[in-house]
Amino acid sequence: MARKKQDVHEVVAPVEKAGALTRTRKSALTCERIMVAAAELMREHGGTGFQMGEVSERCGMSKGSLYYYFADKGELVRAVFDRAMDELVADVEASVARASSARASILALVRTVARAVRPGSTLTLALAHGIWDVEREVLPRIKEDFDHIISVLEAQIERAKGEGLVRPEANSHLVSVAIIGAFAIVEYAGEGVDDGDDPEAFAHEVLKVIFYGIGTHER
16 A cells, blocks of 8 residues: 655654754753853842843853843843742742641741842842832832732741631731741841851741740730
């Protein structure tokens, strides 16, 4: 029986798809390399005062090639912050999901946030250095993600009520806002987790505030 002649499009299409997939992967790797370089420069400059030329030089590529991936500095900065927030939210959700109790989940959440806002991190730079010009669109995204983290913590405090760890009348939302909001100003207050500090010890101190407060038992 004669073999049916294969249409040329049936041969070319898979090859074209494979080529497009390879180009997409290479593009993703290049974007990753550019964002890593930008994040390094942000830490070195203590903010977003770097130049696009510095990024292209660090990546070993022309400025024209750099602008092919990111139209301007604002777009690059937003991409760096977006990824940092994505990683923080994912880490928070994962740490809570693995916890076997409310105490463990709250401790894990606070530990995760404490590590994310170490001095010099992209999140700390975002929160502490204003971002009022080309990066202005970053702030709504940060607020949205921190609101989500607050809701996760609030749910765990409600869980702690069910486990008898927190007073039933305690305002879970207010407590959550106070704790997560505190991380947003640690750079200004100078009381965050420095490189030489232990995030675990810091997280336990926050846990003490949650469960025991700062007042005496006397009324």
